[in-house]
Amino acid sequence: MKKRKLLTAVTAIAMTHCMLFTSLPYNGIHANASTFTASDDDYYDDDYYDDNDSYISLLSVTNATTNTITLTWTTNCTSSMTLLVKVSNTDSLSEKTVQEITNLPSSCDSYTVTNLEPGRRYRFVLSDGDDSSDYCNYEIFGYTKLTQVTLRDMYYDCFQKISCHFFWEPQDASDSYHEVVIKDAKGNTVVNKKIITNNYNFVTKKKQLYTAYIRQVGYQNDVNKLEYGEWASFIIFGAPNIKKSAIKKVGKKKLLTATWEKTGANAGYDVYVSKHHNNGYKKVKSTSSKTNSIKLKSFKGKAIKGTYYIYVVAKYKYNGETKYSPSNYTWKVGNNAALTK
16 A cells, blocks of 8 residues: 555654654644645655545634634545534633534535634534544634623722723733723823733823723734734723812801812713711712812701711713713711711
8 A cells, every 4th residue: 555655664764864753644633734735745745645545634724703714624535524613611721512513525625613702712623433544533723813802890999090900801812912002081192011911000190081992912823923803992080089178158058069170071070978978878969071069058958067978970971871980989078078988
């Protein structure tokens, strides 16, 4: 048989020159398949296979979208084939089979796998189902294209400054990194970094609107070509600080007055007041973006008297939705006005 003669000749050469040929096929899985082409005479010699030999070779990813991967190969198998699509479980080394495509005709040399998830690595196992066959079994990894990363958590502290620590879900890619760009309300870039982690802490003393942009970059189906994910974006802004607050006597009545810093909130501000530090807050006023003060004559139908607690929420319109600043601290208003966490 010609195949047996070729392998014997290779073995003789290896013994003569004390070399180990690691690129020879083993159980139909080519260890260095990505480095070979059909023109490599040592690997795909016309005499390597007899006409009656069965084989699958040159399995490769020829196209990928965010939810599909197209595989191509050459085949001389005589029976129908099965394609298994496997993916690693989240945060686990184990795998699960998500698709099993059966009864592919032996003449088939390409297939597009659909209904895949974006930015995931899949393992494809192509086989004719005959365990005794050395050549009609093959596997390869393929990646769907990167898309937008998903924001997972955000932790805010925005008293004297904005400290926003945010996390996102990374996608599958080799040697990947993330690009983080943050722009201020005027469109000026204040942060432009490449990081390998999936979180970033943004700190600034200016209470204004910021827009954060994040995308993942890495190698996927072509180790010589970087793939770029889509930009994901969200806004960052802090709650306004109370600049002045007091209870003033005007004639026979008292007024609760408060002035807060302007943050450029394009949808205005909401003001909340309570007689208790931890509960009972009521929205007493909604102002425009140009108004940053209130004068409260009464609260819940009763004259102003004693001590109150107050906080202000900034509002921004972004992508058709109203976004609200965090409210993780309040001010005590009265004779001993002070910040109360």
